[in-house]
Amino acid sequence: KKQRKVRNFSIIAHIDHGKSTLADRILENTQTVTKREMKEQLLDGMDLERERGITIKLNAVQLSYTSKSGEEFIFHLIDTPGHVDFTYEVSRSLAACEGAILIVDAAQGIEAQTLANVYLALENELEIIPVINKIDLPSADPERVKKELEDVLGIDGDEVILASAKANIGIEDILERITEVVPEPAGDSEAPLKALIFDSLYDSYRGAISYVCVKEGTIKVGDKIQMMSSGKQFEVNEVGVFTPKALAKNELTVGDVGYITASIKNVGDTQVGDTITLANRPADEALPGYRKLNPMVFCGLYPVDSNDYNDLREALERLELNDSSLQYEPETSQALGFGFRCGFLGLLHMEIIQERIEREFNINLITTAPSVIFEVEKTNGEVTTVDNPSKMPDPQVIQEIREPYVKATIMVPNDYVGAVMEIAQKKRGQFIDMQYLDDIRVNVIYHIPLSEIVYDFFDQLKSHTKGYASFDYELIGYQPSQLVKMDILLNGDTIDALSFIVHRDFSYDRGKQIVDKMKELIPRQQFEVPVQAAIGNKIVARSTIKAVRKDVTAKLYGGDISRKRKLLEKQKEGKKRMKMVGSVEVPQEAFMAVLQMG
Numbered sequence: 015k016k017q018r019k020v021r022n023f024s025i026i027a028h029i030d031h032g033k034s035t036l037a038d039r040i041l042e043n044t045q046t047v048t049k050r051e052m053k054e055q056l057l058d059g060m061d062l063e064r065e066r067g068i069t070i071k072l073n074a075v076q077l078s079y080t081s082k083s084g085e086e087f088i089f090h091l092i093d094t095p096g097h098v099d100f101t102y103e104v105s106r107s108l109a110a111c112e113g114a115i116l117i118v119d120a121a122q123g124i125e126a127q128t129l130a131n132v133y134l135a136l137e138n139e140l141e142i143i144p145v146i147n148k149i150d151l152p153s154a155d156p157e158r159v160k161k162e163l164e165d166v167l168g169i170d171g172d173e174v175i176l177a178s179a180k181a182n183i184g185i186e187d188i189l190e191r192i193t194e195v196v197p198e199p200a201g202d203s204e205a206p207l208k209a210l211i212f213d214s215l216y217d218s219y220r221g222a223i224s225y226v227c228v229k230e231g232t233i234k235v236g237d238k239i240q241m242m243s244s245g246k247q248f249e250v251n252e253v254g255v256f257t258p259k260a261l262a263k264n265e266l267t268v269g270d271v272g273y274i275t276a277s278i279k280n281v282g283d284t285q286v287g288d289t290i291t292l293a294n295r296p297a298d299e300a301l302p303g304y305r306k307l308n309p310m311v312f313c314g315l316y317p318v319d320s321n322d323y324n325d326l327r328e329a330l331e332r333l334e335l336n337d338s339s340l341q342y343e344p345e346t347s348q349a350l351g352f353g354f355r356c357g358f359l360g361l362l363h364m365e366i367i368q369e370r371i372e373r374e375f376n377i378n379l380i381t382t383a384p385s386v387i388f389e390v391e392k393t394n395g396e397v398t399t400v401d402n403p404s405k406m407p408d409p410q411v412i413q414e415i416r417e418p419y420v421k422a423t424i425m426v427p428n429d430y431v432g433a434v435m436e437i438a439q440k441k442r443g444q445f446i447d448m449q450y451l452d453d454i455r456v457n458v459i460y461h462i463p464l465s466e467i468v469y470d471f472f473d474q475l476k477s478h479t480k481g482y483a484s485f486d487y488e489l490i491g492y493q494p495s496q497l498v499k500m501d502i503l504l505n506g507d508t509i510d511a512l513s514f515i516v517h518r519d520f521s522y523d524r525g526k527q528i529v530d531k532m533k534e535l536i537p538r539q540q541f542e543v544p545v546q547a548a549i550g551n552k553i554v555a556r557s558t559i560k561a562v563r564k565d566v567t568a569k570l571y572g573g574d575i576s577r578k579r580k581l582l583e584k585q586k587e588g589k590k591r592m593k594m595v596g597s598v599e600v601p602q603e604a605f606m607a608v609l610q611m612g
């Protein structure tokens with residue numbers, strides 16, 4: 015059999031440093047797609063980023079490249095998600111590769127996600143090709159950035175390729191370098207099959223589609239495969255590669271990167287990181303690194319119109335098909351009625367799902383403030399987990415409450431270190447370390463409760479550092495905290511959907527802030543509404559929403575009909591996101607008010 019020359023690589027970068035643009039140039043310069051197709055493809059790609067994969071994802075493209083010396087290569091360019099919520103997926107995509115193009119913006123230099131990605135690449139023992147991009151920018155300072163790469167990452171400055179993905183400079187050098195330094199995938203095509211799943215998506219016709227890299231053995235249409243994590247078996251319908259269009263093949267063998275379909279009805283059966291083997295001749299052990307992903311952030315989703323409850327259930331069922339890290343179960347709230355408690359990998363994931371439900375399924379939602387999972391040890395020794403603040407047990411039976419902590423790495427210019435520390439301190443962070451990366455940049459490391467991160471940490475960080483801070487985090491486990499449940503009462507009634515968990519030391523401040531915020535957010539009603547914050551039976555803060563005096567339109571010049579109509583229309587629009595809670599009409603924003611505290 016003819017010796018194939020295969021190179022599997024991905025592109026890693028901090029967001030906006032030019033990963034997508036370079037990928038486009040590589041596809042163009044290898045004639046994988048024409049300029050015209052590129053435009054269409056690009057649009058697809060963008061839709062897709064937004065939709066997170068309804069059709070084909072542009073994330074495992076096969077291309078052919080003839081080197082300057084005339085040798086022919088097959089390249090597989092594997093895309094990685096670019097957000098901290100998806101670190102595990104990034105790491106599994108990198109596990110499919112032998113090399114990574116590391117892009118650093120010639121004006122911005124190294125940022126937090128640059129480092130995080132490099133560490134993942136090194137963990138996966140990838141050959142790194144350093145590229146300084148955007149050298150066409152007037153503000154580019156490639157020499158400074160090169161020195162950073164040397165000082166911070168120990169990269170040999172002579173190996174750095176200077177490029178502009180936009181102006182098509184340096185692309186040939188990058189392609190040539192890939193052939194030189196990225197190793198040929200090792201593995202035996204006759205060995206028992208080991209195919210790594212690095213992504214999957216649901217297609218209504220073909221079922222779950224696994225994106226795989228074949229590490230050992232060969233897989234053919236008709237083979238009976240077995241998922242090594244679950245033991246579940248399926249029969250292969252189709253295998254193929256993306257060119258970038260899906261192109262069916264007879265088989266995939268060592269080094270191939272492509273897709274497998276096998277009438278798998280549930281994406282939960284094609285877990286990222288899992289190993290596919292053959293049922294008749296299974297591999298002894300799975301590829302390393304598989305983890306079952308657990309949601310870290312939970313919130314309640316309720317239809318504004320309770321008639322939409324069944325539609326909401328269907329929407330979640332549909333979304334779950336394509337997203338095995340989405341969790342949900344029915345939940346009832348006294349205040350909001352019937353809804354669902356949903357678990358997400360992180361805030362971005364949560365926002366994506368909420369938006370899709372509203373946009374694609376046309377359901378108006380009330381979402382409650384996100385919460386983490388608390389671990390509660392009761393006085394009788396029993397340990398339970400709590401993902402909904404209103405379900406926190408009574409204080410008398412609680413021995414200890416533990417909450418998840420993250421290791422947060424914040425990279426800033428040293429002028430802003432003070433500001434960063436102030437924010438981290440306010441967010442109950444424990445200072446761990448401070449490392450100077452060069453003369454200017456500092457890595458500040460804190461252990462911070464995840465619950466503080468899911469609130470407005472990143473926004474605060476950005477606004478107090480003029481946008482210069484970049485940020486990355488990883489979960490490190492549970493630690494005990496002095497936490498209490500704060501209840502909010504409207505008109506004397508406790509509103510379960512507004513309860514939240516807060517540190518005892520901040521409870522009075524937060525209580526005061528939240529009742530003031532509620533007063534701001536909840537419109538005046540026909541009667542006076544007291545707002546109270548309580549810990550157990552004790553009221554810790556109070557405000558009052560005054561009653562409306564007269565018709566809101568009365569103040570407008572009596573005759574101006576159009577103006578009056580506009581105002582009424584505007585009010586109606588505002589109403590869509592209102593929910594009657596007992597006797598009080600509460601807008602969506604009020605349920606999220608706790609996010610804006612502190």
Ligand code: GDP
Nearest residue numbers: 027029030031032033034035147148178179180
């Ligand atoms: P990604 O987030 O890493 O995928 O970055 P993109 O490829 O989306 O690029 C982010 C922005 O930088 C876009 O506006 C690009 O047009 C721009 N960009 C990318 N490469 C270059 C380059 O070489 N020079 C200049 N001037 N702009 C670039």
Ligand code: MG
Nearest residue numbers: 033034035096
């Ligand atoms: Mg991009």
